[in-house]
Amino acid sequence: MTIARVGLLIAVLAIWQIFWIRGLPDYALGPVEILRHFIAALGTRELYGHIVASLLRALPGFAIGSALGIALGLAAGTARWFDQMLSPAVFTTYPVPKIVMLPLFMLWFGIGDVSKILIIALACFYPTFINAYYGAKGTPRILVWSGLNMGAGKWRIFGRVVVPSALPLVFAGLRVSLALSFIVMFATEMINARSGLGFLIQEAENSLRFDLMYVSLLTIATLGYAGDQLLQLCRRRALAWQETGA
Amino acid sequence: MKSLRSFMLFGSVLLAWELAARSGWWNPLLFPSLAKIADEFIRFVAGADGLHETWVSLYRALGGFALAAVVGVVIGILMGRSALAAALLDPAFSGTYAVPKLALFPIFIFVFGIGSLSKVALVFLECLYPIVIITCQGARNVSPVLIWSAQNMGASRVRIFGRVVVPATVPYIFAGLRVALPVAMIVVIITEMISSADGLGYRVIYALASLQTDRMLAVVLAIALLGYVLDRALVALRGRLVYWEKLDTFYV
Numbered sequence: 001m002t003i004a005r006v007g008l009l010i011a012v013l014a015i016w017q018i019f020w021i022r023g024l025p026d027y028a029l030g031p032v033e034i035l036r037h038f039i040a041a042l043g044t045r046e047l048y049g050h051i052v053a054s055l056l057r058a059l060p061g062f063a064i065g066s067a068l069g070i071a072l073g074l075a076a077g078t079a080r081w082f083d084q085m086l087s088p089a090v091f092t093t094y095p096v097p098k099i100v101m102l103p104l105f106m107l108w109f110g111i112g113d114v115s116k117i118l119i120i121a122l123a124c125f126y127p128t129f130i131n132a133y134y135g136a137k138g139t140p141r142i143l144v145w146s147g148l149n150m151g152a153g154k155w156r157i158f159g160r161v162v163v164p165s166a167l168p169l170v171f172a173g174l175r176v177s178l179a180l181s182f183i184v185m186f187a188t189e190m191i192n193a194r195s196g197l198g199f200l201i202q203e204a205e206n207s208l209r210f211d212l213m214y215v216s217l218l219t220i221a222t223l224g225y226a227g228d229q230l231l232q233l234c235r236r237r238a239l240a241w242q243e244t245g246a
Numbered sequence: 247m248k249s250l251r252s253f254m255l256f257g258s259v260l261l262a263w264e265l266a267a268r269s270g271w272w273n274p275l276l277f278p279s280l281a282k283i284a285d286e287f288i289r290f291v292a293g294a295d296g297l298h299e300t301w302v303s304l305y306r307a308l309g310g311f312a313l314a315a316v317v318g319v320v321i322g323i324l325m326g327r328s329a330l331a332a333a334l335l336d337p338a339f340s341g342t343y344a345v346p347k348l349a350l351f352p353i354f355i356f357v358f359g360i361g362s363l364s365k366v367a368l369v370f371l372e373c374l375y376p377i378v379i380i381t382c383q384g385a386r387n388v389s390p391v392l393i394w395s396a397q398n399m400g401a402s403r404v405r406i407f408g409r410v411v412v413p414a415t416v417p418y419i420f421a422g423l424r425v426a427l428p429v430a431m432i433v434v435i436i437t438e439m440i441s442s443a444d445g446l447g448y449r450v451i452y453a454l455a456s457l458q459t460d461r462m463l464a465v466v467l468a469i470a471l472l473g474y475v476l477d478r479a480l481v482a483l484r485g486r487l488v489y490w491e492k493l494d495t496f497y498v
Contacts, residue, residue, distance in 0.1 A: 027353060097428065099436050100465075182344070186346050217349045
């Protein structure tokens, strides 16, 4: 099976390369060319500066947004009064594209990194909240009752029963919001920034530097993939007791 | 009591906003009063201009979404029911799942031009993932007992597909559509903010650039309402079509 997959990948790349040799428009580069430019860019200092700038926006936003989302989602999933107060507001605003708040955040917090981090945090809040909420709500009653029966206190039940049983969904939410944090980071940088990968691709587009465009694209793809794999690794560690993957 | 509590949060946010607007501590550019926003909103929605911009954004979002729904459901069912299709397509989807497809937008502009087509193409691509992944999960989860009974009663493969596999997958398809619909709105608004000369996202950036915060917030309100209404419409449609299954569509 692995051989078939690798074969398919190589076949696609080979066809692409052949098409490129036979002549494609300027904006379409062949895979070998892209790789060559990418390796060349990895040797320069400039690319790392953009990567660091981008990560310093995406990761704090992701951390703030998902920490709040998980905490409030678990709280709303367990405490009824909290649920009644918070959930309607969250669920009504869930289908609203959060990126529209960016201009307002830019007015309030300036056009620097603070507004970008806050908008990323806002976007990451929703998937983690909703998943943690359903995770906590879906805790099997029997487990809670047995815990109570054996004399566990409220907090002990929360920490030992509710949180572990919500954990698979919490990780599902984290996965969505990690991907989302990269999307929103990229969008905010394309709209307005002086550094970062989104800025790099926008600048490359404006100056018709197609090589830079693909370098930026490949970098963000690699970062997104690596972040996702890292999160999956954490999930497997944390959920070692769970047999099937969620 | 329940409705009172749910209203409390909204009410206090609005109240705090209006107080901030009236206090005079901040520039009215930062906190325009609710009355002014409402005024601009009515003017925007009632005018032919606002309707036109809404229509432009709507057909970009729904065009890409509809394409993704058709293609995604076909690929998803195929991947869920055929081991060969799953082996070939699954790496392609899971490998690129976490990659922000938005990064392809500059290339799409060169390929499809700066008009609607590049935006529709990006919406299609972003919406495809959740629909394929959740549909595939649903098609894979069809209870074998149902298929065995159908086979036992002499149903043909085509009949089993149409009468067993598809109906059992439909709740999942709707779950995927419900995840994808807000994504379609997000992508349209972002791409219109980045490069466009029309649409709601463009209006937001335009109002910001001309420092008309009240108008900007009116457009933001229109976008928010549009996202909400589309979601409600999808839920209503699902309630009609999937009356036999009370699956929560937020998460399967």
